[in-house]
Amino acid sequence: MKTNATDESQQLSELPTSIPDSDDVDGWITRRRTFYYPFALDFERLLSRYPPFEDYVNTTWKISEEELRSVQDKRFRAQAERGWQIPFYRRIWSATGLEPGDVDGLDDIEKLPIISVYDLRADLDEHPPFGTFQVANRSWGNETPLRLVTSGGTTGVPRPMFYPAWDREVSAVIGSRVFYLHGVRPGMIVHIANGLSTVNGGIHGMECIWKYCGAVPLTTGGGNATPTDMQVQMARAYGSDCIVGFADYVRHIGERAREIGIDPAVDLNIRIVSTMLGRQDRGYLEELYGAKVFDSYGTSEVGGHVSTECEAREGRHVLEDAYHMEIIDKATSQRVPNGTPGSIVITSLFKAAAPMIRYNTNDLSAFIDGTCECGSAMKRHDAIMGRTDDLVKIKGMWVHPEAVGEIVAGDARGNREFVCILEAVPRGRQMVDSMTVLVEALDGTDRASFASDLQRSFKSQFGVTVEVQCVSPGELEGWTEGSSARSGKTRRLIDRREKD
Ligand SMILES: [Zn+2]
Numbered sequence: 001m002k003t004n005a006t007d008e009s010q011q012l013s014e015l016p017t018s019i020p021d022s023d024d025v026d027g028w029i030t031r032r033r034t035f036y037y038p039f040a041l042d043f044e045r046l047l048s049r050y051p052p053f054e055d056y057v058n059t060t061w062k063i064s065e066e067e068l069r070s071v072q073d074k075r076f077r078a079q080a081e082r083g084w085q086i087p088f089y090r091r092i093w094s095a096t097g098l099e100p101g102d103v104d105g106l107d108d109i110e111k112l113p114i115i116s117v118y119d120l121r122a123d124l125d126e127h128p129p130f131g132t133f134q135v136a137n138r139s140w141g142n143e144t145p146l147r148l149v150t151s152g153g154t155t156g157v158p159r160p161m162f163y164p165a166w167d168r169e170v171s172a173v174i175g176s177r178v179f180y181l182h183g184v185r186p187g188m189i190v191h192i193a194n195g196l197s198t199v200n201g202g203i204h205g206m207e208c209i210w211k212y213c214g215a216v217p218l219t220t221g222g223g224n225a226t227p228t229d230m231q232v233q234m235a236r237a238y239g240s241d242c243i244v245g246f247a248d249y250v251r252h253i254g255e256r257a258r259e260i261g262i263d264p265a266v267d268l269n270i271r272i273v274s275t276m277l278g279r280q281d282r283g284y285l286e287e288l289y290g291a292k293v294f295d296s297y298g299t300s301e302v303g304g305h306v307s308t309e310c311e312a313r314e315g316r317h318v319l320e321d322a323y324h325m326e327i328i329d330k331a332t333s334q335r336v337p338n339g340t341p342g343s344i345v346i347t348s349l350f351k352a353a354a355p356m357i358r359y360n361t362n363d364l365s366a367f368i369d370g371t372c373e374c375g376s377a378m379k380r381h382d383a384i385m386g387r388t389d390d391l392v393k394i395k396g397m398w399v400h401p402e403a404v405g406e407i408v409a410g411d412a413r414g415n416r417e418f419v420c421i422l423e424a425v426p427r428g429r430q431m432v433d434s435m436t437v438l439v440e441a442l443d444g445t446d447r448a449s450f451a452s453d454l455q456r457s458f459k460s461q462f463g464v465t466v467e468v469q470c471v472s473p474g475e476l477e478g479w480t481e482g483s484s485a486r487s488g489k490t491r492r493l494i495d496r497r498e499k500d
Contacts, residue, residue, distance in 0.1 A: 035145050040165035050322065050350070052173040052212040053180045060321050061177075065377045071321050073106045075349035080112075083357050088123050088133035106324065109358065114333055114345055116360040120159060120301070134162050134354035150198040151300055158198065161301065162353050168207070170350045171303040174322050175208030178308040179215070182274045182294040184242055186214030191235050191270070193245030193253060196221035200300040205244050208304075215242075222249060232257040235268050242272035243289070247280040248490040251416070254288040265290030278384050279402045281409050297384055299363070302346045302356045307381060315368040315380030322350050325379065327367055328360070330388050338367040343388050344381070362388045390493055392422055394433050397464040401492040404437055404466075407457045413445045419479045420466075424497040433497065434467070438479070441470040 032039045051059050063071075083089035084100045096113050103111055123131040130137055140146055144165045150158035163171075184190060190209045194201035202221050209217040218240060220226040226234070231253050235243070243250055250273055254264045264270065270291050277285075277295040285293045296308040297316055306323050307316040318325045324347040329336050336342040344363045348356045364385040372380060386402040393399075401420045408418045417440040424431040439454065441447050447470040454468045479494065 034143055035141060037145050037165065040144050041169060043169075046166070046169055047173070050170050050173045052176040053214075056177040057180060061376050061378070063377070068320055068377060069106070072324055072349060075321075076106045076109065076324060076347065077104075079347065079349060079351070079355045079357060082352070082355050086133065086135050086355070088119075088131065089355075089357060091132075092119065109324070109326075109347065110335075112358050114328070114358045114360050115356075116362065117159075117301070124159060129157075130160055130162070135352075137162065140164060140353075148198070149200040149203070149300065152195075152199055161200075163303075164353050167303065167351050167353055169211075170322065171204065171305075172207040172211050174303070174319055175204060175305045176212030177319065178296050178305045179208055179213050179242075179274060181308055181310050182242070182296075183272045183292065183311075184209070184213050184215050184274070188213075188215040188241040189218055189238050190215050191218045191220060191231070191240035191243040193220050193222060193231060193243060193249055196225050200304060204304045209244075223252075228253055228256045229260060232260065232262055232264075232268075235270060236262060239269040241269055242274060243270050243291075244274045246490065247275045247277050247285065250275055251280070251285055251288065254285070255415070258288075264288055276384070279386065279406055281406070284409070295383065297363070297365075297381075299346070299361050301359060301361075302348050303351060306346060310372065310374040310376065312373045314372055315382060317372065317376055317378040317380050320378045323348060325381070326358075327365065327381070336366070338369045341366040341382075341385060344384075364388055392420075392433070392435065392493070394422075394435050394462075394466070395464050397462050399435060399458075399462045399464065399466065403461065404458065405492065407454065407461060408437070408439055411450070411454065411457075413450045414439045414441055414470075415473055416440075417473070417476050418492065419476050420493050422493065422495045422497055436467040436469060438469050438471055438476060440473045440476055442473065445470070 029036075034040055080103050083093065092113055092115065098111065103109070120131065120133055123133050138146075140162070147163040147168055148160055149163060150160050152158065179190070190213075192202050192205040192209070194205055196202040196219060202219055206217040206219050209215045218234065218238060220231050220234060223231070234240070243253070245253075257264045257268065262268070265288065268289070270289050273285055273289055273291050273293040275293065275295065276297060277293065282293045282295075294309050294313065295316060296305050298305040298307070302323065305319065306325070307318045309316050326345040327336055327342040328334060328345055329342050341364050344361045344365055346356060346359050346361060364387065365381045365383065368380040368382055371377065386400045390402075391398050391400055404420055405416075405418060408414055409416045419438050421436045421438065423434055423436070425434045437454070437458070441450050451468040451470050455465065458466050458468070479491070
């Protein structure tokens with residue numbers, strides 16, 4: 001048969017339907033193994049329970065508080081039941097005198113003890129290498145495809161977490177909703193500048209975008225995978241529509257673009273910045289890129305995105321069909337009223353292998369009162385104000401590195417780069433904690449007056465004196481990257497106090 005251009009283009013247009021139908025598959029696959037991804041799950045069932053992307057916003061997103069509560073209650077009961085099958089929870093729950101059946105639905109959730117990363121670490125130390133908090137282990141490989149992801153690993157070997165197909169897909173579906181709410185649409189190029197390694201960030205982003213958004217992930221990873229200049233060139237060449245990454249690094253890419261003569265607001269096509277903003281300056285990023293910046297929140301332990309801003313950007317909605325969130329007082333572990341900051345405690349409502357039940361993230365935020373103009377009844381919380389374990393007490397006063405960052409960012413004599421160094425220094429016979437903030441001063445800056453002005457601002461904000469030292473642009477790069485470069489996060493606090 002003669003092949004010509006028309007035939008070929010016809011063949012191409014027929015490509016999707018030319019994949020053998022199921023009868024043909026049986027001909028060349030002898031066993032439908034459950035670790036072959038397409039056979040690992042009943043995808044129809046998964047998508048009807050957890051609608052992705054636009055379908056979610058048209059359905060579950062708009063259900064009433066009562067309906068939501070009933071979905072949460074049902075899913076929570078299943079997670080609590082699962083918990084009793086997992087040695088880690090059985091041990092911790094039994095130790096408080098609880099028995100299976102004592103926790104009868106969401107109304108009883110406060111009976112369960114709160115866990116945190118310290119419990120996970122202890123479990124891993126006692127039961128290496130994978131701990132007892134996850135039922136999945138390597139033997140599950142016969143049952144379902146498994147992915148092993150890890151924490152960033154600032155000290156020692158990172159904490160491992162197994163994801164079977166169900167957990168993995170539900171978390172990708174949840175992420176697709178977040179990106180939809182941020183404006184990602186099919187056909188867009190989504191530049192993903194989160195770390196690509198054993199950490200969840202970049203690969204999770206890729207799975208959301210690629211599998212459930214109809215958009216195209218451009219997985220550049222962090223600066224250690226694709227140098228920043230190359231990131232800029234690729235964003236321009238391919239016309240990236242959206243950029244995803246930690247706010248610090250996204251800002252760095254934009255500033256670097258300017259340095260090499262590319263104005264991100266004019267020369268790049270980026271119109272959406274999807275990030276975990278924390279307390280960083282949204283206005284600055286928006287101006288830098290000429291783009292809309294959207295915030296979301298999540299942690300790797302609980303499975304990725306937990307909450308997100310909607311179009312209204314008046315708080316971050318918890319994706320409550322998949323997560324239950326509490327905010328508690330750090331000292332008393334009791335729930336705090338709306339508007340009062342406390343630690344975020346998350347319960348996953350879908351995880352099979354390693355459920356996180358009353359997991360204290362140590363991230364600080366507060367619930368917001370009232371309903372959102374978008375019409376969703378899903379609870380909202382304020383910006384993440386920092387981490388309770390990053391809070392540093394100096395001479396009796398609380399200092400937070402993120403608040404230091406806000407002050408540094410507000411002074412145009414610097415380039416916003418800074419790092420806080422915490423040391424124990426002798427005073428008389430005692431050792432006392434002292435903090436020095438290193439900031440990068442732009443060339444030509446009067447360093448002495450820059451440093452003393454910053455010192456005055458810190459004093460009025462925190463009520464305590466911290467030392468300020470100016471260094472040249474670029475000098476802090478090695479410090480802030482540190483061991484957290486793998487996750488794409490920037491390190492802002494270096495603790496040099498001796499720990500006994
Ligand atoms: Zn809303």
